[in-house]
Amino acid sequence: MRCIASTLGEKRCVMAALGGGWFLALAFGVTLLKLLLMPTYHSTDFEVHRNWLAITHSLPVSQWYYEATSEWTLDYPPFFAWFEYALSHVAKYFDKEMLVIQNLNHASQPTVIFQRLSVVFTDVLFIYAVHECCRCINGKQGVKEPLESPQFVLSVLLLWNFGLLIVDHIHFQYNGFLFGFMLLSVARLFQKRHLEGAFLFAVLLHFKHINLYVAPAYGMYLLRSYCFTANNSDGSLQWRSFSFLRLAALGLIVCCVSALSLGPFIVWGQLPQLLSRLFPFKRGLCHAYWAPNFWALYNALDKALSVIGLKYQFLDPAKMPKAAMTGGLVQEFQHTILPSVTPLATLTCTAVSMLPSVFCLWFKPQGPRGFLRCLVLCALSSFMFGWHVHEKAILLAILPLSLLAVERSRDAGVYLVLSTTGHLSLFPLLFTVPELPIKILLMLLFTVYSFSSLKAVFRKEGPLLNWLETIYLIGLIPVEIVCEIVLPFTSWILKFPFLPLLLTSVYCALGVMYAWLKLYVSAFTGPPAARRKEE
Incomplete structure (x- = not known):
């Protein structure tokens, strides 16, 4: 009876947090904030998407991936191009001039309003996906306040995610509805609706191909949990329980979605041109702003060694390549001391760093949560070692990790x-x-809420951070003060304009790498009892 009462209490907590109007209030509040951010600064990505609107609206499909009037050529998969095409038929009612390819950097007020509203409107899918994810989270015993329930905390961590807000609604991109596809596919896998989850992820791949990095997690999990129809009592698998019919169903989904997306370009013989746009390897190892990953540390070490070598005359200045890695530009460059890095080297490092998590998913399964942990590790591995990684790609790991964060203190x-x-x-x-x-x-606001809410959820389990982690996070404050306030008002900024970016990237890279390593330890030391229960 006590167990039943506890279960009913948890369900009432979930209903209060999601069905009692709290979720709608959170969604409405964040939508209002997005509307208030409309007049803020927008980056070159705004012109990128305006140009894509013009390309897809003005040209036949066969010319979409050849048009190069603007430097911001179409470099997303076909489904996203069709998405821009659909938006363009609404955009013409705001300002037809934005749909003229030659109108570079066109940013009239109607154009800005339309583009901003299009991001807000398409976020409806993200809101729905968050709601579905919250339904997959287990309630915690002893939580009496709905605002402290894991479901409510998760809804805030996702809907009000700081990174997603500034990247989409200030900087300008369409990550919200794309993450909606991902989170909805994750929710469907939690709900054992495997084919639907596979379909949603296949569609997502043809919207934004960066999600290829987490495809190994999907492939391994679906193979093990869906294609094998029965497990032995010890958790091992036998090939007699393998269903070729289910494997064929998954393959059919992938093939049909790919044929719908790529089929026309294959027929026209344009697949090589499309792939050259999707995978431009001549953009250099690092983005203009260094992503806080392994290569940021690698670049910084190379720079430090070159400075030391010049100071103590170990190096000949005449024989040194011109340092371009700290110019803040998108370009190829050569390292001075350390070996220069090739795309093949980054691919190898990324694959090797992913493999342990994928093997762990097969040999030490932990159900959907094991899959989610593998997904985050794959995303972090690609972020740490990938070629020309954008700093915004860190959201590919942070958002899915939110689901794990509200269920386990570690x-x-x-x-x-x-x-x-x-x-x-x-x-x-x-x-x-x-x-x-x-x-x-x-x-x-977001950071304070994250710390306070997760502390409330796990109040009986001790501190969430150790002393070293606490000191490191406190260190972010002086780093930010130096980069945002001190350096801009000193003469150093004229001589070393990239210095604030370098300090931010290198210091943050230490934290990202630490989180990656700690999550790996967590994956290999998961509780066996929980593993058996989830399987």
Whole structure:
């Protein structure tokens, strides 16, 4: 009876948090905030998407991936191109001039309003996906306040995610509805609706191909949990329980979605041109703003060694390649001391760093949560070692990790380290003065809520962070003060304009790498009892 009462109490907590109007209030509140952010600064990505609207609206499909009037050529998969095409038929009622390819950098007020509203409107899918994910989270015993329930905390961590707010609704992109596809596919796998989850992820791949990095997690989990129809009592698998029919169903889904997306370009013989746009390897190892990953540390070490070598005359200045890695530009460059890195080397490092998590998913399954942990590890591995990684890609790990953070204190600690460092590394994206108080306030509010809410959820399980993690996170404050306030008002900024970006990336890279390693330890030391129960 006590167990039943506890279960009913948890269900009432979930209903109060989701069905009692709280979820709608959260969704409405964040939508209102997005509307208030409409007049803020927008980056070159705004012109990128305006140009894609013009390309898809003005040209036949066969010319979409050849058009090069603007430097911001179409480099997303076909489904996203069709998405832009659909938007363009609404955009013409706001301002037809935005749909003229030759109107480069066109940013009239109607154009800005339309583009901003299009991001807000398509976020409806993200809101629905968050609701579905909250339904997959187990309630915690002893939680009496709906606002402290894991479901409510998760809804805030996702809907009000700081990184997603500034990247989509200030900087400008369409990540919200794309993450909606991912989170909805994750929710469907939790609900054992495997084919639907596979379909949603296949569609997502043809919207944004960066999600290929987490495809190994999907492939391994679906193979083990769906294609094998029965497990032995010890958790091992036997090939007689393998269902070729289920494997064929998964293969059919992938093939049909791919044929719908790529079919026309294959027929026209344009697949090589499309792939050259999707995978431009001549953009250099690092993005203009260094992502806080392994290569940021590698670049910084190379730079430090070259400075030391010149100071103590170990190196000949005449024979040194010109340092371009700290110019803040998208370009190829050669390292001075350390071996230069090739795309093949980054691919190898990424694959090797992913393999342990994928093997763990097969040999030490932990149900859907094991899959989710593998997904986050794959995303972090690609972020740490990938070629030309954008700093915004850290959201590919932070958002799914939110689901784990509200259910296990160990994951909550990793989440606090990763989200705090990852979000702060996005600060250089908003470099204009008017946005400085906005990003600081939003970051502060989200971070304070993350720490306080997760502490409330796991109040009986001790501190979420150890002393070393606490000191490191506190260190982010002086780093940010130096980069945002001190250096811009000194003569150093004229001589070393990239220095604030370098300091931010290198310091945050330490936290991201630490979170990656700690999450790996967590994956291999998961509780056996929980593993048996979830399987």
